[in-house]
Amino acid sequence: MPKEQHRSAAEIEAQIQAQIHAARDQIEATRARVNKRTGRDLAAAVLIALALGGGLLASLLWVKALFLVFATALVGFALYELASALRFAGRDVPRIPLVLLGCAILPITYFLGPAGLWWSTLGAIAVVAVVRLVELADPATRRGGRAVLQDVAGGALCIAYVAVLGAFAVLLTAQDGGEWWTLAMIIMTTVIDTGALAVGVWLGRTKLAPRISPGKTWEGLAGGALAATAAGIPLSILMLGQEWWFGIVLAGLLVVTATVGDLAESIIKRDLGIKDIGSFLPGHGGFLDRLDSILPSAVVMMALFQIVHA
Structure with missing residues (x-):
């Protein structure tokens, strides 16, 4: 009887180990499919984004x-x-x-x-x-x-x-109060990128610019625009002190600048024959791969600030 109990316990342990390995393999397979579809290590990308976001918030909201x-x-x-x-x-x-x-x-x-x-x-x-x-x-x-x-x-x-x-x-x-405009811009470009990525992976079929950036789709662009509008209206009212319609204008402009910035960097990478500008940030490529949408958006945001405060 003790021998049978020992054999039964060993069998149960083996079954548990087999289930753990099967679950791990399934998770890795799912992660590989997502990474292949998105073109990046999504888990590493999220962790890096959270770290950069934390540094950004600390720098803007603590001491400008x-x-x-x-x-x-x-x-x-x-x-x-x-x-x-x-x-x-x-x-x-x-x-x-x-x-x-x-x-x-x-x-x-x-x-x-x-x-x-x-x-x-x-x-x-x-x-x-x-x-x-x-x-x-x-x-x-x-x-x-x-x-x-x-x-x-x-x-x-x-x-x-x-x-x-x-x-x-x-x-x-x-500028006086400019940190809130900078924060709103970065939130908006992040929302645009995330919305475009999520909808593009889920529904993306029609290529936006296949010769420049094969992963981008019109469906993803529409998803980014919807996400930007949903974020832009409350940000305009609560953070920027503007009317609700300003959020729609802001969303439209930043969708254009973020997309153009992303495509511009893709053109540079294509001409140079490389996949990523750098490799400092796992899951993101390099720092410029994270700044490509923000850089041209900063010009538009500064112009809007000047118009509003003229």
Whole structure:
């Protein structure tokens, strides 16, 4: 009898272990299907998004100036990623001076305003170009006038695309009450991305731009627009102090800018022949992959703020 009880207990334990392994395999298979459909490690993406969101909220709602530090760090990583991707594609872009000068644009903009933004941008582009020209003293860096011009243009692209557009978010935050507009913008772009992803995975059939971004669908775009409208109306009333219809206008504009920003980065990645600009953030690719929707949206949000407070 004890031997039979021992055998029965062993069989039960084996069955439990088999069920655990079967459940684990099923979870992994489901996760693999979701990751394949979304093009990212969704679990890692959610954890990273929560961490970044926590840092964002702390910087905006605790001490507003901390957002400058937060944004400058993100822009610095994104600049390094894009410059590295360009170098991988054969463009000799001076990364270190580009990152340092590009990051300097944000605090100059925060404290000096629009004039600081434009003068620091011109200065950063000029210095990066001069650094590339000085490098020509080394014969190994001489690849012809056209190639050098493309290198200089690559550096200017990095600064204009990442640092300047990122500086608009800092400029917006620096305004009286601007932190709420920045927070609303980031919430809206996150909602748009999440809504488009969820509806695209569930119902997506019609490709939006198959040659640029095969994963995007018109159904996903519609889902992002609906989610943006649902979020935009209460955010406009409760956070921005505007009328309910302002939320519909805001949703429409940010859907366009977020989509254009995402597609613009996809064009860059396609031209460079890479899947992700960087690999710092598991499930997201890189920092620029998370900022692509926010960067152009910051310009529109700053314009709306100026119109409302004119």
